Amino acid sequence: MKSEVMVGNKAVAYATKLARANLIAAYPITPQTTIVEYLSDFVAGGDLKAEFVTVEGEITAQLVCLSGSIAGARTFTATSGEGLLYMSHALHHTARYWAPVVMAVCNRSVRTMQPDHTDLLAQRETGWIQLYCENNQEVLDTGIMAYKIAEDDRVRLPVAYALDGYVLSFTAEPVEIPDQEKVDAWLPPFKTQYPVLPETWDHDLEEYKKHWAQGKGINEPFTPFAGDENFSHLTMVSWGKGHDLQWRWRAHQEAMMRAKKVIREVNEDYGKHFGRSYGNGLLEEYRTEDADAVIVAMGTLASTSRVAVDNLRKQGKKIGLVKLKSYRPFPDEEFRDIGKRVGTIGVIDRNISLGENGIAYGSIRSSVYDLKDRPKVLGFYAGLAGREVRVRDIEKAAEMTLKGAEGAPTWIG
Amino acid sequence: MIEIRFHGRGGQGAVTAVKILASAIYLEGKFTQAIPMYGTERRGAPVAAFCRVDDTRIRERDLVHEPDMVVVLDPLLNRSVDVTDGLKKGGLVIVNHPGAAKDTGLAGDFKVATVDATKIALDVIGRPITNTAILGAFAKATGLVKLESLAEAVKSELPARLIPTNVDAMKKAYEATNAPVDASGFKKAEIVKKTSTQPMIxxxxxxxxxxxxxxxxxxxxxxxxxxxxxxxxxxxxxxxxxxxxxxxxxxxxxxxxxxxxxxxxxxxxxxxx
Incomplete structure (x- = not known):
């Protein structure tokens, strides 16, 4: 195993290389650009055997990945901010076709070039799994895990993993690079569920020919899960149940819910094989054992929050941190469990749903609503449009959370 | 934890300098972090970059506001930027300056080490890119990193053709560094903030x-x-x-x-x- 001081964008490129993605299509946008540069270096230098498709914009980048994934390629794209917004309608299509595309998002505020999470969180209804990382090591590990989660037969959904632009994308820190052989052993080659190219399809071609010869055609699904309605989405059949296509949304929702279990499993299994795992995969609790209150943060804010929690613990204050890693699917059961244990939850959002409140704040408040003895949930905004968040800013939010002060979401920093 | 702030001008290589420094110190077994401050950089405009060094993995994600050490890549930068702002008492400044510490215009409760990095860069590299030379001076003045580690770390940051001259510049600067001098009695140069109501062209x-x-x-x-x-x-x-x-x-x-x-x-x- 090697290690190197590298920027977050290089960690993304390494993860993609180790996962042996063989179709890459991306359009450059700051702060994502160097991901594409590192990957094109890998491909040009022969270190990564992949088709590198240069495209004229993000919609095409996503559609190249979608069609490539259906045909059996392990695909990768990356974007940021406005590029992600431009890609938005294609994101819906990738999710709708259950194509396990993996995408890195360098969070970029749509108000400046600096980071906040509003760009990716605005895509939360596209049906993509969303994972937020707090350091470059986690970026590399998540970049590998993303493929295992996406390609799991119980999921088969696209995954976006996020790193805060600039704060991670351009900050260099030590990162351990797993050995290629170990990654190969852990992550088998990708096989598509769609009968497009025989060599990349994971079913028996002869059986499939018989299926057609018997006159069954496409109205009778041909997959290992044929007959299991949870998986009937994998057949591309959209008229099997009459013209009512609401079941497509239902099946997608069920796959998202199954993804929670898969993310937990993949995270644990990764830990067994590579020695690093991140909480339970969906979220991570830090010093919450006997906490009166917890703060919740995503991305690099979680990293800074650890320092703030340590500082307050030294003063004898019983505060903990919950790092929210998976926003989609949302770990509501975990938050209910935390809600039973603590009096107050302070949610620090690096995003805003204008006209309402912080996005994670709303989700967490909703998760704990049904608890008989529910905790107070406070909302804070920090680090929007790339505003620097210092340890003392988080400490301030944590102190307010400990006091359980009532009130509308507060702007800190 | 040791926190270091680099001041330079776009094109002098401050961002590359912190990456080389972070890699070199990591080679010696410590955890490091190299942060650039991104904005609208262009050649000649003042820029900053930061480096943290600790025995454990670094979790802070903010910029460095109270550095233990400051490195200045340009002799005239302190006329427009307060390079010693927030510097801890008894801290250290390593500045690229052809004169003695008292001529640098830096004054306060800290020490100043000087090196004429521009001359070394022009002589050895042929261009006024002072980042590798100043790192040689940093190694000498702080003892925080070995020259050999810096020479090793350069390999992953610069193209092969530039490595020999840059390593040479480091060594020359290491030898030419003037020992740190207490700056409490010196006279501080006036900082002229150039403001304009016009677009910044x-x-x-x-x-x-x-x-x-x-x-x-x-x-x-x-x-x-x-x-x-x-x-x-x-x-x-x-x-x-x-x-x-x-x-x-x-x-x-x-x-x-x-x-x-x-x-x-x-x-x-x-x-x-």
């Missing part, structure tokens, strides 16, 4: 202190062909009596005019500090 601000080297026109050789006038990106060249005339308030010292002059009438000379 060269016409509305004086950029004369961005220059490390200046173009000098040999009027006897100039044939008045206007080639420099065409190529100057700052339109800082005009023709007076059919000879090139440079407006040094707006010239950033990029050297394009000197490159383009067909009769070699424009020479680049080092700016006086």
């Amino acid at each position: 060269s016409y509305s601000r004086n950029v004369s202190d961005w220059r490390v080297i200046r173009p000098v026109v040999d009027k006897a050789k100039c044939v008045g062909c206007k080639r420099c006038w065409v190529y100057c990106p700052e339109t800082a060249i005009s023709l007076v009596d059919n000879k090139a005339e440079i407006n040094y308030d707006y010239c950033k010292g990029c050297g394009i005019c000197s490159e383009e002059c067909l009769v070699h009438a424009i020479k680049m000379e080092r700016e006086e500090v």
